[in-house]
Amino acid sequence: MILCIAQVLPPDLLEDVVRRLEDARFVDGARTAGWHARLVKANEQLSPADAAHADLIRRINAAIEGHQLFQIAARPKAVRPVMISRYTAGMEYGTHVDDAMMGGIRTDVSFTLFLGDPASYDGGELVMEGTGGEQAYKLDAGSMILYPSGALHRVEPVTRGARLAAVGWAQSLVRDPGKREILFDLDTARRAIFRQQGKTAEFDLISKSTANLMRLWAES
Template sequence: MQIVIGDILKADDLASVRKALANVRFIDGKETAGFAARRVKDNQQADASDRSLDPARALVAKRIMDNELFGMAVRPKQLSGLLFSRYEPGMQYGVHVDDALMQGMRTDVAFTLFLDDPADYDGGELVIEAPGGDDEIKLPAGSMIAYPATTLHRVAQVTRGHRHVVAGWARSFVRDPAQRELLFDLDTARRIMFSRDGKSAEFDLISKSLANLMRMWVDD
């Protein structure tokens, strides 16, 4: 399941992150790529050893983990270290699949948080391959897409301006993506029912089923 989540970062958050990025050192993105992805990765990443970025990294992680929709869709147990990436004109990231393990953590869900206004750069779409055709994603600043880390995907070449994003991965309490989607649908349905009818016998039954499916499927 793919899900777009708007306003992960508000205007003040974006200003704070952009200010931090303006003063950090960027390095060749190939340094954090696997042996195969290294051949198709052409971008820059904020130097992870630069501690000045820690407050921005902590802020973004908190906003993501505190987001209710992200919690429902991903059931996150843990986030990886966040990567702050920059693409200059001519840069792109070819087709690749993310590593199954990062920093000793299983990667179930990948996410990309956009930091620039789409009008400020051309190209740079996140392209996710799917049986029905490629999905091209380019979101407003502060918005994020989360998608299964199992997919082949790429970043289209940037032809004007600069593209800044935060990339990261989540380990989910629920490993199976189909199970996560079913839990998301049930949780969404019961919340709609509660907002419309309040607490009811039907709401209680759906809540019971949701809780018991979680007990069956959660890997704690």
């Protein structure tokens, strides 16, 4: 399942993040890539030594982990601290798949949180590759896309301006992406019923099925 979530960062936090990144120190992004991804990765990442690093990462992670749609789509067991990346003219990230393990957690769900106004740069689309073809994504600032970590993807070359984004990974309580999608659909349906009709018998049955599927599929 690929899911786009609007306005993950509130406007005041987004504005503060972008402002503080203007004078921040960035380093070669290839340092954090695996041996094969390093061959196609040409970007920059916010330096851990930068004064703003710890605070920005903490606040961005808190906004992501606190978002309801992220919770019901990813079913996170553990979430890695995000990395803030920057692509300027000529930079790109060729086709790759994310490492299966990062920082001691299995990567099941990957996410890219766009920080810059899409009109401020050309290129830089996130392209997901699959058996049905390719799909390009370039979301509004503050919006985020979730996708399975095992999917091939790339970032198209930036030809003007700078592409800013926060990228991260989560280990899910439900390893299989197809099962996560079933749970997401059921949870979405039951929430819609509750908003429209309240706590009905139909809501109770879907809630029961959702909870029992979690019992069957969740890894403690």
